[in-house]
Amino acid sequence: MAKKEPVDKGTKKKADEKVSKSGWLRAAMMFEVLAIREDAARNAMEKHVDALSKEKWVMAYKKDIGKPDRIENPLPNKPQLKEAYSCVSEVECVVQRYEDLISIVMHYGPSSIEILEPNNLTLDLGEAQGILNSVADLVHKFVAAGIGGIVVKT
Incomplete structure (x- = not known):
């Protein structure tokens, strides 16, 4: 073959x-x-x-x-x-x-x-917000699965 x-x-x-x-x-x-x-x-x-x-x-x-x-x-x-x-x-x-x-x-x-x-790249505001929300969603999935998250400073 x-x-x-x-x-x-x-x-x-x-x-x-x-x-x-x-x-x-x-x-x-x-x-x-x-x-x-x-x-x-x-x-x-x-x-x-x-x-x-x-x-x-x-x-x-x-x-x-x-x-x-x-x-x-x-x-x-x-x-x-x-x-x-x-x-x-x-x-x-x-x-x-x-x-x-x-x-x-x-x-x-x-x-x-x-x-x-x-x-060169140009991002419109909607695409930039979409990217940020996608990353935020992924972080929350890690938190929900108990495998990560963000440490909140107090």
Whole structure:
């Protein structure tokens, strides 16, 4: 079976048009996953990238999933874990709004993200407020789950 190319040329052409004619944003991002088994690392990464690609507001044209690497003593605070597998992927996509990139960061957790185009951004007040409310909502979800929150100074 031939190796699947990481860039879908048809989707990239449509993405290029969205950026040049409609002012969409182009971004590159890296994702990382760590698992005890090699197949689990690869499968988890494939599912994660696939879920992002299926979002209606994301046009992903490059999905390059690397081969999992064996890592010795991956978590220093867990000495009982002697080895694990790390899988890294690079995704390039276009989105219509800056708020969409914020959503990717909050819901898909890339380890890094780079805005490739345009060189300058302008946010209207509604979009800026939407971003702030999305971040506030995420913080409240952490609080409700008992896994975080904001320390109130008294």
